[in-house]
Amino acid sequence: MVDINDPVVKGYFINLVGEEGFKVVQKMPMEEVTDEKISEVTGVLLNIVRRTLFILYENRLAVYRRVRDTDSGWLTYLWKLDLGNLNAQLELEAKKVLRNLKVKLEFEEGKVFYTCKNQCNRYLFEYATELEFICPICDEKLEYQDNDIIINALKRRILELEALTSGVPA
Numbered sequence: 001m002v003d004i005n006d007p008v009v010k011g012y013f014i015n016l017v018g019e020e021g022f023k024v025v026q027k028m029p030m031e032e033v034t035d036e037k038i039s040e041v042t043g044v045l046l047n048i049v050r051r052t053l054f055i056l057y058e059n060r061l062a063v064y065r066r067v068r069d070t071d072s073g074w075l076t077y078l079w080k081l082d083l084g085n086l087n088a089q090l091e092l093e094a095k096k097v098l099r100n101l102k103v104k105l106e107f108e109e110g111k112v113f114y115t116c117k118n119q120c121n122r123y124l125f126e127y128a129t130e131l132e133f134i135c136p137i138c139d140e141k142l143e144y145q146d147n148d149i150i151i152n153a154l155k156r157r158i159l160e161l162e163a164l165t166s167g168v169p170a
């Protein structure tokens, strides 16, 4: 059983389908329903419901079944959440974030950065030299920026995520 309101799960969904989309996930009926019905039950606009369902479907978190109305001959889509795949998706997501963090860490390590007091941008030492230590955006002096804080924060986050993603079968 998935706890939709678990902070990690909630964060994942909000990132995926937005705040309104998350309402759909939270309040969607358990049985098969049409998008109109979902909109009615959740109070979320129909076009947002449709967009949300499509994204969930693409991420294999929702399924649909098409049925033809015997009277009108129209096709109706019946939707259902399918969160059986959620843990695998969370795992994938965590691995993606982990990869990005490692790339960032690699970029930060062993480098010397300069920035102005307005922090317009960060410049590597070589480039700061070319700029004669003047920020090209605000004309303030460029000064050495200690990136140890950034490196330590990245390392800590990497360790946390590694603990979270290890031991769970992919």
Ligand SMILES: [Zn+2]
Pocket (backbone or CB within 6 Å): 116, 117, 118, 119, 120, 121, 135, 136, 137, 138, 139, 140
């Ligand atoms: Zn500046």
